[in-house]
Amino acid sequence: MLPPAISARISPDRSPAVAARIGIALGIAVTICFVTGLLSHWIQQPPGWFRWPANPPWLYRVTQGGHVLSGVMAIPLLLIKLWSVYPRLFARPLLANPLHLLERGSIALLVGSMIFELATGLANIAQYYPWRFFFPAAHYAMAFVAFGALAVHLAVKLPIVRDALSRPVGEPAADQPAPTGLSRRGLLGAAVAATTVAGLAVAGQSVPWLRWIAVLAPRSGEGPQGLPVNRTAGQAGVTDTARAADYRLVVRAGTNERAFTRAELEALPQTAAILPIACVEGWSASAHWSGVRLRDLLATVGATGRHDVTVRSLEQSGLYRITQLPATHVVDDQTLIALRLNDAELSLDHGYPCRLIAPNRPGVLQTKWLSAIEVRA
Numbered sequence: 600m601l602p603p604a605i606s607a608r609i610s611p612d613r614s615p616a617v618a619a620r621i622g623i624a625l626g627i628a629v630t631i632c633f634v635t636g637l638l639s640h641w642i643q644q645p646p647g648w649f650r651w652p653a654n655p656p657w658l659y660r661v662t663q664g665g666h667v668l669s670g671v672m673a674i675p676l677l678l679i680k681l682w683s684v685y686p687r688l689f690a691r692p693l694l695a696n697p698l699h700l701l702e703r704g705s706i707a708l709l710v711g712s713m714i715f716e717l718a719t720g721l722a723n724i725a726q727y728y729p730w731r732f733f734f735p736a737a738h739y740a741m742a743f744v745a746f747g748a749l750a751v752h753l754a755v756k757l758p759i760v761r762d763a764l765s766r767p768v769g770e771p772a773a774d775q776p777a778p779t780g781l782s783r784r785g786l787l788g789a790a791v792a793a794t795t796v797a798g799l800a801v802a803g804q805s806v807p808w809l810r811w812i813a814v815l816a817p818r819s820g821e822g823p824q825g826l827p828v829n830r831t832a833g834q835a836g837v838t839d840t841a842r843a844a845d846y847r848l849v850v851r852a853g854t855n856e857r858a859f860t861r862a863e864l865e866a867l868p869q870t871a872a873i874l875p876i877a878c879v880e881g882w883s884a885s886a887h888w889s890g891v892r893l894r895d896l897l898a899t900v901g902a903t904g905r906h907d908v909t910v911r912s913l914e915q916s917g918l919y920r921i922t923q924l925p926a927t928h929v930v931d932d933q934t935l936i937a938l939r940l941n942d943a944e945l946s947l948d949h950g951y952p953c954r955l956i957a958p959n960r961p962g963v964l965q966t967k968w969l970s971a972i973e974v975r976a
């Protein structure tokens with residue numbers, strides 16, 4: 600039973616019929632978000648058993664765009680869901696038996712971890728880090744808490760959900776008063792509208808024809824050469840080394856080593872590819888790249904492409920100055936050491952003198968301002 604002071608505040612809109620329907624939409628959004636998030640994490644820190652293909656080239660663009668989109672759309676859904684159930688959180692007795700305690704505990708965990716995931720995710724796409732923990736590790740760990748708590752919650756609530764779904768939205772359950780005030784259909788309509796607006800506000804950071812409406816997308820705008828920039832050469836502290844006269848790209852396989860000037864790289868056979876930059880923050884943009892095929896470059900030091908490769912940047916510090924390129928990508932026709940972008944010389948902010956661009960790979964692993972490429976034995 601609810602205390603009278605609270606039961607008086609329960610509008611019929613706060614019915615299981617509404618809570619269950621919003622809950623299902625939220626469950627779908629959260630599941631998409633969880634699965635795409637796992638993929639993104641595994642691509643960046645692959646467990647031994649994990650293989651991510653180089654093709655199709657656009658796949659990561661879709662999975663990570665879907666991650667951010669589903670997360671943002673989950674925010675209004677979660678708020679409406681909480682609104683539709685919160686008076687019930689005060690139902691007496693607060694803790695009836697051990698099972699009830701478990702259920703209450705799982706809800707506290709669920710709500711807390713969901714809010715944490717959605718808030719840190721939203722801050723991350725805005726590149727706003729008002730905390731001291733390492734975002735990817737915390738966001739990844741808490742995702743398991745949230746998804747686990749969701750599974751428990753769903754199992755506990757399954758009978759209520761089934762009952763609620765067996766009736767049309769407008770029809771009250773046996774123990775419910777007839778609806779008055781804001782209709783339940785009206786509330787569901789508002790939920791759909793809020794979720795659509797939230798989605799449209801970020802979708803444009805990966806869907807070009809929605810770009811004009813992407814008010815929540817910080818990186819949907821233009822950058823040099825028609826492509827946004829995440830970290831500029833100035834921020835990375837490479838402005839001088841990237842333009843130095845003695846710049847060389849070192850390519851190494853075992854004891855074989857060669858050093859190339861930019862002019863020497865330009866003199867090698869050039870390959871072109873249309874590939875996206877697909878940032879983990881959700882924005883993505885396609886571009887025309889050309890340069891030396893990595894496989895061809897490795898052949899100059901006698902490497903066959905069967906091994907993973909370490910790619911190093913001129914950057915002295917920063918998390919993204921070294922990346923590992925798996926053999927699946929090393930051998931791909933479209934994996935380039937890019938020298939040109941959109942029919943012009945690669946600009947300093949996009950990675951001059953040369954950068955890595957490979958198909959189906961997170962932007963964060965598309966290393967700019969290369970200093971060395973080493974085959975791992």
Ligand SMILES: Nc1nc2c(c(=O)[nH]1)N[C@H]1C(S)=C(S)[C@@H](COP(=O)(O)O)O[C@H]1N2
Nearest residue numbers: 827828829830878912949962963965966967
């Ligand atoms: N050396 C280096 N390379 C880097 C980065 C970096 O910080 N340092 N940022 C990466 C990230 S997060 C993205 S999304 C892409 C963006 O490429 P762009 O700035 O050319 O669009 O570059 C990647 N390459």
Ligand SMILES: [Mo]
Nearest residue numbers: 878879962963
């Ligand atoms: Mo990125």
